Amino acid sequence: MVSGTDNRIEALEQQLKLFKESSRQSNLVRKRYQDALSILKQKDLELKKSKQLIEKDLKMLKAMQQQLIEKEKFAALGSLVAGVAHEVNTPIGVAMTSISACNEEVRQLKKLYEEEELSESDMDTFFETVHESMYLAKSGLDQAARLISSFKMISVDQNFDDIRQFDVCEYLRDIIRTFKNQLKKTKIQVDLDCPQQLIVKTYPGSLSQILNNLLSNVINHAYKPQEPGVVHIKIEQQGNLLNLLVEDYGKGMDAALKDTIFQPFITTARDRGGSGLGLNIVYNLVAQRFGGEIEVQSKPGEGSRFNISLVVEALE
Ligand SMILES: Nc1ncnc2c1ncn2[C@@H]1O[C@H](COP(=O)(O)OP(=O)(O)OP(=O)(O)O)[C@@H](O)[C@H]1O
Ligand SMILES: [Mg+2]
Incomplete structure (x- = not known):
């Protein structure tokens, strides 16, 4: 127990x-x-x-x-x-x-x-x-x-440009037509590669300024007077990008010139009244008005090729 x-x-x-x-x-x-x-x-x-x-x-x-x-x-x-x-x-x-x-x-x-x-x-x-x-x-x-x-x-802000919806191919054809008189004095042929119709919503005035300056450059710089030449312009849309190509097969540029052409006052034609502002205006419009990009390929004797992509608005 x-x-x-x-x-x-x-x-x-x-x-x-x-x-x-x-x-x-x-x-x-x-x-x-x-x-x-x-x-x-x-x-x-x-x-x-x-x-x-x-x-x-x-x-x-x-x-x-x-x-x-x-x-x-x-x-x-x-x-x-x-x-x-x-x-x-x-x-x-x-x-x-x-x-x-x-x-x-x-x-x-x-x-x-x-x-x-x-x-x-x-x-x-x-x-x-x-x-x-x-x-x-x-x-x-x-x-x-x-x-x-x-x-x-x-100054891009100084150039008021209304955004609107339009047929960009029709518009480019009209711009090229305004060069008829200048082109008549040369042997340069414009070759436009554009779909039948391409409606975009963007800034027509600025687009026209860009093409004007690039075309004038081909007429003024790419070919010798009376030298036969071609400028090939191509436009196409890829999503919200409008891609513009302006290409010539003329005298081209050396690397030193090519690397500075978008800066103001760079010109090889001061004696002929060139101010060297044309491509600077193009650059500013592409970057500031369209939020886009511009790139140039060129070599002496091999012509010049300007590739531009512009951001466009969605259609209404
Ligand atoms: N397609 C081209 N072929 C050969 N050289 C070119 C071409 N485009 C431009 N250049 C060269 O780039 C330089 C700068 O061009 P930019 O348009 O800025 O000025 P510019 O044409 O000389 O003068 P501005 O356009 O102000 O009247 C030209 O002077 C020329 O040497
Ligand atoms: Mg120019």
Whole structure:
């Protein structure tokens, strides 16, 4: 009897011991869990702090990037303005010199007249010189006016152009027709590769400006006078892109020229009245008006190929 009770007490004691042990174990686990939790919380705090720091850095970087863009824009604008001033200076200088020469002629004529020494041959010389000076002054001022109107076109925002839906092939045919007189003086043939009908919603004025400048370039630069030539124009739509290709098989360009042609005032035809703004206007229109891209392939003697893709709107 006694030993039965002893046994039970012993078993109870054993159980108590086990219970104590497991309670100690679970306290240990709880403590470990709490330790791990507090480490996690600490880590979370640190992460949040470094995220805030990174965000601050990113903001600063973005602000710096914006500042750099603004600075670059200003630098580009500065050199553009300096370029225009430089370009316009020459023809205005010619006009000024010619007008001063005229002034001097008038002064001398007046003197001869007052001294009653004016002869018929003096009058002839006077008319001849004044006529020539006036002609030079007018060409100088015409060139300056041309430069200024091209310069105005550089700024895409200045050229208001209504977006509308139209048949782009019909439209290109009309533009090419406006070149009839210029083309008549050359042996250049225009070959238009366009579907029967291609309705797009886009900016007609800007598209016409792009084709005008590219076609004028083929007429003015690609072929020698009276050299037979071809300009191949192709247009096609691919999703929301309108791809325009203008290609000639004329004299082409060397790498140095090719790499700079989209910059303002780059021209090999200054003596023939070229301002070097045509392709800069094309570039700005493609990039800013259409959010598109332009790329040129050209090699001396192998012609030039302008690949343009323009983003167009969905049809209504
Ligand atoms: N199709 C082409 N073939 C050969 N050279 C070309 C062609 N297109 C452009 N170029 C070269 O690129 C230069 C720059 O062209 P851009 O249209 O900008 O100016 P420009 O035609 O000289 O003058 P502007 O167009 O302002 O009257 C030209 O002077 C010419 O040397
Ligand atoms: Mg040009």
